Amino acid sequence: MARVSVFGLGYVGAVTAACLADAGHEVVGVDVNPVKVDMMESGRAPVLEPRLEGLVEKGRRACRLRATTNASSAVHESDVSFICVGTPSLHSGRLDLSSVARSCEAIGDALRPKKEFHWVVTRSTVLPGTAKSMIIPTIEAASEKRAGVDFAVCSNPEFTREGCAVADFLNPAITVLGADDPLHLVPLRDLYGKTSGQVFETSLGVAEMVKYVCNAFHALKVTFTNEIASLCSQLDVDARAVTRVFTADTKLNISKAYLDPGFAFGGSCLPKDVRALAYCGKQLDLDLPLLRAILPSNQAxxxxxxxxxxxxxxxxxxxxxxxxxxxxxxxxxxxxxxxxxxxxxxxxxxxxxxxxxxxxxxxxxxxxxxxxxxxxxxxxxxxxxxxxxxxxxxxxxxxxxxxxxxxxxxxxxxxxxxxxxxxxxxxxxxxxxxxxxxxxxxxxxxxxx
Ligand SMILES: NC(=O)c1ccc[n+]([C@@H]2O[C@H](COP(=O)([O-])OP(=O)(O)OC[C@H]3O[C@@H](n4cnc5c(N)ncnc54)[C@H](O)[C@@H]3O)[C@@H](O)[C@H]2O)c1
Incomplete structure (x- = not known):
């Protein structure tokens, strides 16, 4: 069984810590917020999430789960550290990586005197290149050690949804393990050895990017469906009936079709029909920015x-x-x-x-x-x-x-x-x-x- 520290006891970290403890691993949660640490220490869930409280209580009773504000002791008592701290948007839209940077500094400080090899795994959502441009250099500077020699950095993005995060963790559709040296993935293979769903071993960049692609696609699906539903409503067409038929086509619609990277689309139907829908929205005085953006995006x-x-x-x-x-x-x-x-x-x-x-x-x-x-x-x-x-x-x-x-x-x-x-x-x-x-x-x- 692995010894794991989890940095950040929010929605992602608390679920990760409790589920790994439930799987039999020895887990210590780390948070800068003493309230969350105290809650976990007293067997309560630091965030509201179905099934979480039961897992935390069980983990505490089995002495497989504890929490601390002391990052150094947590790193010394573990072999793998998961970074699950927040990465919110700044006003400009830029990602605020300050919590990730501080976690890396704390992990790096703790690694300086540590003799054993250590694994640092990013679960927070960070843009492609962050591991190489920020996480590795920050840990190297604080630890005075070398990535790949004294410690490894991996990416294991989180795909759970709030409200069913425990169920998603235990039964994921996919698990993505990213590292630039496949040997660095050994402890993660053990941690996720029994997981359901497909496990993908890939590079750091691909692992970091996949998370954004998933979320962008989910957001695209919601806005697309809502624009279509608004158009349906104005045209006095039943949007639910349309969606039922549309989603029943698993060959072209809800499928891998049209998702291969390649050249622009064209032909006698797609441009014409997208143009007609956008024009129809305009005539109805309906603002449909997503549908309007399809042809300009193709042109770009x-x-x-x-x-x-x-x-x-x-x-x-x-x-x-x-x-x-x-x-x-x-x-x-x-x-x-x-x-x-x-x-x-x-x-x-x-x-x-x-x-x-x-x-x-x-x-x-x-x-x-x-x-x-x-x-x-x-x-x-x-x-x-x-x-x-x-x-x-x-x-x-x-x-x-x-x-x-x-x-x-x-x-x-x-x-x-x-x-x-x-x-x-x-x-x-x-x-x-x-x-x-x-x-x-x-x-x-x-x-x-
Ligand atoms: N919420 C979700 O459902 C979800 C799903 C997938 C991915 N993510 C991503 O996972 C990451 C975490 O999201 P979240 O919703 O759990 O965030 P959150 O805000 O709920 O929790 C972050 C926690 O990190 C703690 N923290 C901040 N700095 C710290 C430090 N230096 N050391 C230790 N702890 C520190 C905070 O006190 C807080 O408890 C984000 O990058 C997010 O985009 C979230």
Whole structure:
């Protein structure tokens, strides 16, 4: 069984401490607030949360749970310290990390004379990079010890909801364990060995980011549903009935569909229908900022691709993919068409490859669209991949219809690839080589930062 200290006895820390004690670990809670410490010491829950009081009382009786204001003794009596202190917003929206910094200083001070290796695990919600830029340096400065040598810093974000936090802790959907050296996760693997749900071992940055992505997505879902419900109400449509049908589609709606990072959306339906809904709201005098923001956000994503190309200062561009998605020759509102139009407007010489698009076959509104958007597209379009790539200084990949092997077989080391299909971390695209594509620079992979 592990020896654990938990810094911060609020909603997250009190639940973490009580649940770990209930699982048989030896837990000491630390808080700067003596009232919370006294409550836990006397077997009462320091925050109101269903089932918590019972677990605290049980932990106290079993002598597996205690609390103190003395950070140093807690660090010395434990091997793993969880940081669960608050990270509120400052007036500007910036995160207030002062409690995290003070916890790190206290842990670092306590580590100075400590001989044994120690693990520090961030459970507080902090932005990606905080472990490296603030938590590790603060502990190193206070302890005069080295991260990775004398202590390890891990990230284990908290996904519980107030009101059912104990139940969520005991039955999580996911558990995320982040560290830049997988060996640092050994005690966390033991602590969470019996947990239900999927356990993800990942880097510090991914673990820190996942928490924000979850909360941003939850907030997005609420506001989206409320805007739709407001629109329904004005249109005299039953919003609950709409939601019931909408959520029943687990293939496209409540699913992983459309959640792969990639290029902007387009096509004959999504832009048109989003535009119509936003306009409908406007006519009804209904403010729907989220729905109104969808097309500008998509346009901003497209502009980042344009900027990535222009930043290279190279003019001969090969764009791979013209239709709005693989397997179709529908060009209407294709983001590639918009990209090409923008690049031509900036004086670039653009050649285009798309295996599915043959101008002779296009008809109706599709043909009209491309003729209106790029009148001389015929002279630029080819189904010969090698010929388009060989003439280009930059190859812009905007289609999933081409796999990496086929791409790598055609590009030369002196060419640049801008891959709009899958962004890589910025570090992977800096320099002249990305690991999986030797000799090829991929500037656009950083454009989503
Ligand atoms: N509340 C939630 O449901 C929830 C869920 C997931 C993640 N989180 C995140 O977890 C973190 C904690 O949230 P919370 O709601 O438990 O906060 P909270 O405000 O309820 O509790 C924070 C506790 O930390 C204590 N504290 C402050 N500085 C300290 C220090 N230097 N040493 C020891 N204790 C100190 C405070 O006295 C307080 O008791 C935040 O980053 C939050 O965003 C919260």
């Amino acid at each position: 994503h497209l502009e980042r691709a344009v900027e990535a190309v222009l930043a290279t200062k190279r003019k001969r561009i090969g764009v791979l993919g013209l239709s709005f998605k693989p397997g179709t020759d529908d060009l209407r509102e294709s983001p590639s068409v918009q990209l090409i139009k923008r690049l031509l407007g900036e004086g670039c010489d653009v050649q285009v490859w798309d295996k599915d698009v043959s101008l002779g076959r296009l008809a109706g509104s599709n043909r009209q669209f491309i003729q209106d958007e790029i009148p001389h597209i015929g002279a630029r379009l080819s189904t010969d991949l090698e010929s388009v790539v060989s003439q280009s200084e930059i190859v812009v990949v905007g289609t999933n219809s081409l796999n990496d092997e086929a791409l790598l077989a055609t590009v030369r080391p002196d060419q640049l690839i801008i891959d709009l299909r899958a962004p890589l971390p910025r570090a992977a695209s800096v320099g002249t080589a990305a690991d999986h594509m030797p000799g090829v620079y991929q500037p656009a992979l950083s454009m989503r930062q």
